[in-house]
Amino acid sequence: MEDLKDIIKECASGNARAQEKLYRMFAPKMFGVCLRYAKDRTEAEDSLQDGFVKVFLNIQNFRHEGSFEGWIRRIMVNVSLGKFRKQYVLQPVEDMAQFEDVEFSDDILAKIGADELMELVQQLPPRYRMVFNLFVMEGMNHQEISEAMNISVGTSKSNLARARDILKHKVLELYHGAKSNANYSA
Amino acid sequence: MKENLNMDKIFRDKLDGFVEEPPAYVWDGIQSQMASRRRSKRIAIYSWVAVAAMLLLAFVAGWYFSQPAEETIPRIAEKESVKITNEVIPGEQKNVHPAPDESGAEEEKDPGALLAAAPERKVTKKERGEKTVEPEGERENVLLALADLEYMERIESAEVKPAGKVETTSLETPKEVKNVSGLRAFENAILNENARHYARKTKEQAGWKMGVNISPGYSSYSASHGANYASNMTYEASDGNSNLSGGLSVQYKANKRWSVESGVYYAQNGQRTGSSPQFYGGRAEASFAPESDEKSYYFNTAVNIANNSLAMNSTAGVIELEAVPKGAEIAANLETAGTYSNSLLTKGELSQVFDFVEIPLYLRYLLIDSKMDVEVVGGVNAGLVVGNNAYIDNEYGEQNIGKTRDISTVNVSGTLGVGVTYALSKHISVAVEPRLNYYLNSINRNAEVNFRPYRVGVYTGLYYEF
Numbered sequence: 001m002e003d004l005k006d007i008i009k010e011c012a013s014g015n016a017r018a019q020e021k022l023y024r025m026f027a028p029k030m031f032g033v034c035l036r037y038a039k040d041r042t043e044a045e046d047s048l049q050d051g052f053v054k055v056f057l058n059i060q061n062f063r064h065e066g067s068f069e070g071w072i073r074r075i076m077v078n079v080s081l082g083k084f085r086k087q088y089v090l091q092p093v094e095d096m097a098q099f100e101d102v103e104f105s106d107d108i109l110a111k112i113g114a115d116e117l118m119e120l121v122q123q124l125p126p127r128y129r130m131v132f133n134l135f136v137m138e139g140m141n142h143q144e145i146s147e148a149m150n151i152s153v154g155t156s157k158s159n160l161a162r163a164r165d166i167l168k169h170k171v172l173e174l175y176h177g178a179k180s181n182a183n184y185s186a
Numbered sequence: 187m188k189e190n191l192n193m194d195k196i197f198r199d200k201l202d203g204f205v206e207e208p209p210a211y212v213w214d215g216i217q218s219q220m221a222s223r224r225r226s227k228r229i230a231i232y233s234w235v236a237v238a239a240m241l242l243l244a245f246v247a248g249w250y251f252s253q254p255a256e257e258t259i260p261r262i263a264e265k266e267s268v269k270i271t272n273e274v275i276p277g278e279q280k281n282v283h284p285a286p287d288e289s290g291a292e293e294e295k296d297p298g299a300l301l302a303a304a305p306e307r308k309v310t311k312k313e314r315g316e317k318t319v320e321p322e323g324e325r326e327n328v329l330l331a332l333a334d335l336e337y338m339e340r341i342e343s344a345e346v347k348p349a350g351k352v353e354t355t356s357l358e359t360p361k362e363v364k365n366v367s368g369l370r371a372f373e374n375a376i377l378n379e380n381a382r383h384y385a386r387k388t389k390e391q392a393g394w395k396m397g398v399n400i401s402p403g404y405s406s407y408s409a410s411h412g413a414n415y416a417s418n419m420t421y422e423a424s425d426g427n428s429n430l431s432g433g434l435s436v437q438y439k440a441n442k443r444w445s446v447e448s449g450v451y452y453a454q455n456g457q458r459t460g461s462s463p464q465f466y467g468g469r470a471e472a473s474f475a476p477e478s479d480e481k482s483y484y485f486n487t488a489v490n491i492a493n494n495s496l497a498m499n500s501t502a503g504v505i506e507l508e509a510v511p512k513g514a515e516i517a518a519n520l521e522t523a524g525t526y527s528n529s530l531l532t533k534g535e536l537s538q539v540f541d542f543v544e545i546p547l548y549l550r551y552l553l554i555d556s557k558m559d560v561e562v563v564g565g566v567n568a569g570l571v572v573g574n575n576a577y578i579d580n581e582y583g584e585q586n587i588g589k590t591r592d593i594s595t596v597n598v599s600g601t602l603g604v605g606v607t608y609a610l611s612k613h614i615s616v617a618v619e620p621r622l623n624y625y626l627n628s629i630n631r632n633a634e635v636n637f638r639p640y641r642v643g644v645y646t647g648l649y650y651e652f
Contacts, residue, residue: 016217023213031212032204048208049215056220109193114200121201136194137201150373164190167197 004068012060019056026069027052030076036121037080037133047083051076077138081130081148088126108175120170127151128163135160233443237551237562244564244602248624393439395651397617400432403643405455409501412634418488419499420459420536427537429454431643437550447548447563453623455639456539457501489516489530498530502538502637503590503630505576512582534580538590540629540639541573548601559607561619569597569625592631599625603645613652619645 004025010018031048038044054075062071121129130149134140135156140148142156149156406426411419433451440446489507490497496507496516507530510516514532548565574589605619624640 016220019220020213023216027212028205028207031206031208032201035204035206036201045208045212049212049219052212052216053219056216057223109196114204117197117200118204121197136197164193168193 005064008059008062008064008068011056012062022055023052026072029069030072032118033073033076034080035118036137037077037084037130039122039126039129043083047076047079051079054079077134081134084126084130085150109171112171112174116174120167120174123170124163124166128159128166131156131159132163132167233551237553240551240564241562241602244600247600247626248602392441393652395435395437395439395445395649397435397437397647397649398432399435399451399645399647400430401621401643401645402428403431403453403641404428405453405639405641407455407457407501407637407639409457409638410636411499411501415499415632415634418490420487420501427454427456427458427539429456431641432645433544435546435647435649437649442555443552445550445552447550447565448546451542451544451546451567453542453544453569453641453643454539455542455625455641456537457637457639459501459536459538487530487536489528491516491528496530497591500536500538500576500590502540502639503592503632503635505536505538505588505590507576507588509587511578511580511585511587513580514578532578532580534578536576536578538576539573540571540590540593542569542597543572544569544599544623546601557609559609561605561607563601563603563605563619563621565601566626567599567601567623569599569629571595571597571629590630592635594627594629594631597625597627597629599623605645607649613650615649615651617645617647617649619647621645 007018007022007025011022027048030051031044034044034047034051035041038047051072055072058075062068121132124132127149131145134145134148135142142153142160145151145156146153151159404426405428431451431453433449433453435447435449435451437445437447487498487500496510498505498507510530511532513534514530517529517531544567546565546567548563551562552559553562554560571593574593576587576590577584578587579585601621601623603619603621605617605621607615607617609615620642621644622640622642625638628636628638630637
């Protein structure tokens with residue numbers, strides 16, 4: 001950990017080697033963060049790049065209070081949030097169609113791999129994806145989300161519910177698909 | 187509900203540990219983005235050095251060109267350069283008032299300021315204060331960083347809030363009021379910043395600017411003459427002319443800092459030859475002076491009478507006189523220092539005036555970019571002589587006595603200046619710009635005469651930016 005502190009200090013004074021070291025340390029994890037906020041890999045790569053530039057430009061402001069990973073991660077989330085705000089300023093009124101409640105057991109979910117879950121999250125409509133991520137992954141409440149995304153608390157709540165609905169459906173689809181595939185190959 | 191929490195947890199667990207190596211070009215992109223930021227900082231430093239070098243070069247060039255082109259034996263009035271008296275144009279600087287801090291005014295109007303929490307405002311204010319002194323590139327970062335910081339704080343606080351608080355906060359009316367405005371503190375900051383950027387954009391974008399200029403000025407010259415020519419020449423107790431010049435200016439702004447200027451200017455240059463002491467130069471004697479009771483000073487210069495014409499060597503060249511001016515006499519020289527046997531005597535002053543139309547090609551560099559811009563200007567002019575007159579001013583008034591021979595129609599001059607521009611509105615600005623204009627070639631083709639006028643003027647102009 002002392003090592004990380006030194007690297008951070010070096011980065012703050014503009015040492016390119018230290019910056020690369022820091023990047024190598026955190027990029028894979030942060031790419032994971034960016035991926036789940038993005039609709040595809042390209043967008044995630046973009047966020048990761050912008051995020052790290054910001055990290056290097058502001059690293060001298062890091063006060064070594066609290067976790068550095070948390071700090072970097074917040075920057076990535078903010079970059080993604082910024083991109084979302086820029087891209088989806090005009091959102092159509094969401095369709096209020098409801099899926100019928102699906103029978104859903106968490107066992108199914110537990111069997112599905114992280115890669116597949118990531119893909120499902122990426123496939124969510126942008127606003128649902130954002131609300132889902134902020135609520136589930138960042139632990140923000142609806143009030144916070146509504147402020148961050150400039151939507152009402154009600155919208156945040158309904159978006160979260162819709163995101164969950166869609167995800168459940170897709171998980172089931174995936175599960176049944178996997179099962180039928182398994183049957184087929186058997 | 188419980189089912190949802192479970193689902194959330196599974197997602198969180200699986201996705202939180204999600205690690206993937208990003209492609210290599212992402213790091214390359216980061217590096218090049220960082221490098222371009224460093225580069226733009228360096229360019230800013232280089233351009234200062236370039237401006238300094240340009241100024242130095244211009245002065246060295248001026249110095250170099252002011253050296254006599256030929257070696258001449260010093261004799262009577264070999265070389266003279268007239269010192270510029272410091273002409274202060276009163277009232278010129280007084281018009282320029284420091285700009286009121288508009289960003290402060292914006293701050294007050296900011297609707298978000300009423301709604302946003304006080305500590306948040308404080309942060310923005312401080313950030314903005316810093317921004318004014320920061321280079322362009324940094325500004326955005328600071329702003330983004332600011333947004334980040336606010337978010338970081340927000341997220342951080344979210345983490346320590348109990349989940350149960352979700353419902354209660356949503357019912358809090360004051361918070362709802364805040365939402366109604368639809369704008370939060372940092373968004374207001376972004377909006378304000380955008381507005382400022384937009385206002386600045388007009389300055390930064392390439393575009394055209396037109397203006398009218400007028401300048402009271404003082405013109406003088408540096409001159410040197412061949413020995414033979416000088417022996418018959420007017421007495422050089424010369425001083426310059428004050429005059430008025432002006433013109434139309436067209437500027438094209440190539441980028442934020444550089445612009446190119448052309449236009450049409452009218453300017454006068456010339457010289458004034460004072461009266462000489464009566465016994466100066468061994469020319470016409472005192473007794474030949476028309477009014478012997480006033481023995482003090484006379485214009486007393488050798489003239490050449492040949493082929494039915496009267497010619498006189500002056501500082502700027504040989505003046506061809508159309509006739510003997512009123513109040514003047516031609517007297518024979520008793521003992522001649524020069525080769526001419528007669529002198530023109532009058533109680534008055536000789537002046538030679540050249541009217542120029544100048545087509546400039548200037549480069550302008552914006553040194554200080556603020557409400558009151560400071561620009562450095564330098565370049566060359568094609569100076570076309572459109573008027574060439576010599577006058578004698580004596581008790582009969584100012585008489586046009588003829589013109590100067592061998593004056594080149596097309597000449598080249600260099601200009602150097604520093605100006606202050608104050609924007610009155612988005613399109614209209616006023617500028618005050620002291621300029622030095624110096625002729626790089628002798629405007630007289632005669633090999634014996636090296637005459638280079640210069641002019642110092644304070645150009646005051648009104649500009650319209652498209």
